[in-house]
Amino acid sequence: MTDIWSYLARDPLLWLAMTVAAYAMGLVLFNRTGRVPVLNPAMMAMALLALVLLATGTSFETYFEGAQFVHFLLGPATVCLALPLYDNLDRVRRAALPILVALFAGSVTAILTALAIAHAFGTGPDLLAALAPKSATAAVALGIAEQSGGSPTLAALMVFLTGLCGAACATPLLNALRIRDWRARGFATGLAAHGFGTARAFNVNPTAGAFAGLGMGLNALMTAVLAPLLLRLFL
Amino acid sequence: MVPPTIVAILAVLLCQLAGEVISQASHLPVPGPVLGMALMLGGLIISERLRGVIRPLAATILGNLLLLFVPAGVGALMQLGSLGSNALPLLLAIVVSTIAAIAVAAVTFTLVARLTGDRDQSGGGA
Numbered sequence: 001m002t003d004i005w006s007y008l009a010r011d012p013l014l015w016l017a018m019t020v021a022a023y024a025m026g027l028v029l030f031n032r033t034g035r036v037p038v039l040n041p042a043m044m045a046m047a048l049l050a051l052v053l054l055a056t057g058t059s060f061e062t063y064f065e066g067a068q069f070v071h072f073l074l075g076p077a078t079v080c081l082a083l084p085l086y087d088n089l090d091r092v093r094r095a096a097l098p099i100l101v102a103l104f105a106g107s108v109t110a111i112l113t114a115l116a117i118a119h120a121f122g123t124g125p126d127l128l129a130a131l132a133p134k135s136a137t138a139a140v141a142l143g144i145a146e147q148s149g150g151s152p153t154l155a156a157l158m159v160f161l162t163g164l165c166g167a168a169c170a171t172p173l174l175n176a177l178r179i180r181d182w183r184a185r186g187f188a189t190g191l192a193a194h195g196f197g198t199a200r201a202f203n204v205n206p207t208a209g210a211f212a213g214l215g216m217g218l219n220a221l222m223t224a225v226l227a228p229l230l231l232r233l234f235l
Numbered sequence: 236m237v238p239p240t241i242v243a244i245l246a247v248l249l250c251q252l253a254g255e256v257i258s259q260a261s262h263l264p265v266p267g268p269v270l271g272m273a274l275m276l277g278g279l280i281i282s283e284r285l286r287g288v289i290r291p292l293a294a295t296i297l298g299n300l301l302l303l304f305v306p307a308g309v310g311a312l313m314q315l316g317s318l319g320s321n322a323l324p325l326l327l328a329i330v331v332s333t334i335a336a337i338a339v340a341a342v343t344f345t346l347v348a349r350l351t352g353d354r355d356q357s358g359g360g361a
Contacts, residue, residue: 122324154314
């Protein structure tokens, strides 16, 4: 038994299968618990897998040997976001002004409030650099953080926590604000919580999903410009 | 004739590849896949055939988008301990700023849309 385990534990197949299985379990639990946004299937899968890795003493590197095949699909998925964008092209054109103003306001808010709060607690400059680009999609955030002297691994953690928070908060928050425009709801969620928010928006409404993808793409650009500039105010 | 699924997969991968090449060569702060999305959008505008072949593939991938974040998320969760005493301020900063950014962006979008007299047909819903 231990022989089989030690063989499988090093095989990419095991952790690939575990990743999909954990997600499937997450989906079942999510549907059984009445689809509470905080308990989204991905989050339950992550918690479950992290516990399994800790319990079996498996390193993240070993896990990722298998999970990388799922992780790789994030790139093609981003390319695929062009389709919902195409389907909504007319509406995007008509909403160009709201999109641009909301992009600037949202991006500045995301960076400034995060830096101001962390700075108030005396957080050091290297951590601030990792925190500043947190609302941008991971690939961009890592590059920006590194450029300003932050650790890319920490930046990835900040990006991820932001996505989790955004995906969990968006629906109740936007309901409380009585925002009924799916374009605004989706755009704000994608802008603030990148791919994670976009995935969440697609689960709620296709228009919200399309505008979330747009928000994510545009904020990647905006954050790349604004984060290094705003960071200087706190150093 | 190349089957539509293969055309779709190839088109997506080529867009991403071209995006990576442009991103690397131009030193733009935009990641390859995002540039790939822009290239794909151009392709979709031009070609009706491309729209037809991409649709089922995009539906499958985008319908299960959350699954793709699981591996990176596991990595992030395992790192939480490394934050040490900075964990609380950073978490607070993330939660407050994410909520603030969503609220500001959504409210700004709605206000500007209203000011410019823009009503969307999708309005309504919870």
